[in-house]
Amino acid sequence: MSNTITCIIVDDEPPAIRLLKKYTEQLQDIECVGSCTRAVEALALIEQYKPDVVLLDIQMPDLTGIQLSAIIKDKVKIVFTTAYPQFAVEGFEMNAVDYLLKPIPFNRFIAAVEKIRKQNTERTAVKLPVDTATDEYFFVKTDGKNRYQRIEIKDINYIESIKNYVVLHTSSEQVVTYNTLKYFEENLPNKLFIKIHKSFIAAIGKIEKTDNNEVWISGKCLPLGDTYRNDFFIRIEHFKI
Numbered sequence: 001m002s003n004t005i006t007c008i009i010v011d012d013e014p015p016a017i018r019l020l021k022k023y024t025e026q027l028q029d030i031e032c033v034g035s036c037t038r039a040v041e042a043l044a045l046i047e048q049y050k051p052d053v054v055l056l057d058i059q060m061p062d063l064t065g066i067q068l069s070a071i072i073k074d075k076v077k078i079v080f081t082t083a084y085p086q087f088a089v090e091g092f093e094m095n096a097v098d099y100l101l102k103p104i105p106f107n108r109f110i111a112a113v114e115k116i117r118k119q120n121t122e123r124t125a126v127k128l129p130v131d132t133a134t135d136e137y138f139f140v141k142t143d144g145k146n147r148y149q150r151i152e153i154k155d156i157n158y159i160e161s162i163k164n165y166v167v168l169h170t171s172s173e174q175v176v177t178y179n180t181l182k183y184f185e186e187n188l189p190n191k192l193f194i195k196i197h198k199s200f201i202a203a204i205g206k207i208e209k210t211d212n213n214e215v216w217i218s219g220k221c222l223p224l225g226d227t228y229r230n231d232f233f234i235r236i237e238h239f240k241i
Contacts, residue, residue, distance in 0.1 A: 004028075005116055008049060009035040010042045010065070011057040011081065016102065020055055020081070023109045030113050039063035046076055053097065053116050058082040069096070077119065079112050118164060118180070140168065140177040149175055153192070157217050159184050159201040171218075194235050197225040204236060 009020045009032055017035045024032040034045040039060050046054065054076050058065035069078050073095060083102040097119060098112040139148040155170040161181035168175045185195055196202045196215050200222050208216045212229070215222045224232060 005030040005053060005113065005120065006033050006049065006051040007031070007053045007055055008033060008042065008045045008051045009055045010037075010039060010060075010068070011035075011055075012037045012060045013057070016057065016081065019104065020109070023104075023106060026106070027110070027113060029117065039065060039068040042068060043071070046072055051076055052120065053077040053079055055079050055081055055100075059084060077116060079116070114164065117178075140175060140179070142175065142177060151175060153189065156188075156193075156203050157206045158203060158220075158222060159193075161199045169218075169220075194228075194232060196228050196232055197223045198227075199223075207236065210236070 007024065007030060009017050011017050011020070014037065017037070021032050021035065024030050033049045033051055036042055036045060037060075039056075040063050042054065042056075045051075054072065056065040056069060056078055058080055059082060065080060065082070069080075072078070078096045079098045079100060080096050081100045081102060081104060085101055098115050100108060100112055137150050137152045139150055141147065142149050151168055151170065155172065157169045157171060159181065160167045160169060164178060166177055166179045166181055166184065168177070181195075181199065181201060185193075185201055188201070192204060193201050194204055202215055202217060202222065206217050208218070210216065210224065210232075213224050215224050215232075
């Protein structure tokens with residue numbers, strides 16, 4: 001399965017289509033597979049190409065982008081493109097991935113692609129076992145096409161979030177995967193792991209010592225955030241294997 005994001009562009013202004021096509025050509029991880037100037041034509045393109053996302057203008061004749069999104073939202077992701085900021089709220093109510101205001105800067109387009117890729121990663125990630133024993137495992141996707149690595153839950157010391165990536169610090173190595181800390185917080189066994197900071201999840205059984213502001217694991221000093229402090233001390237006082 002390719003990691004390339006496929007898209008179609010729907011806009012009644014040909015110059016806007018040309019600009020978005022130019023943007024996709026400058027990025028390696030997104031490909032425009034089709035385009036059209038009328039919303040009704042997009043339905044056939046979606047059925048033909050089954051793209052990951054539609055870059056969709058809002059103000060169009062016959063059928064608006066908002067109306068089209070109500071039809072296709074369960075089939076494909078939507079990024080709205082428009083010159084009218086007053087449609088932003090209505091656009092996000094349709095669960096759009098993003099909302100790009102014309103004229104669209106290249107860096108803003110890149111940010112939208114990152115959002116799409118992040119959602120794709122979360123959707124296709126191998127589901128972690130929620131109710132697992134300490135000797136079970138899961139797989140995370142690493143760099144490269146279809147490359148996954150097995151992670152033993154019992155080997156995890158702590159998990160660190162760095163921008164759009166997560167680093168799993170185990171007893172033997174550091175494994176980097178494109179994912180979110182929230183994903184691991186929601187899916188790792190709650191009785192064994194606890195969030196100690198906006199950027200860190202700790203394995204409770206691997207904690208060596210702690211004070212009011214810091215947690216030590218494998219000789220590494222991690223920050224203990226104010227938001228998580230009270231719950232942290234309650235949890236470790238009652239921690240049982």
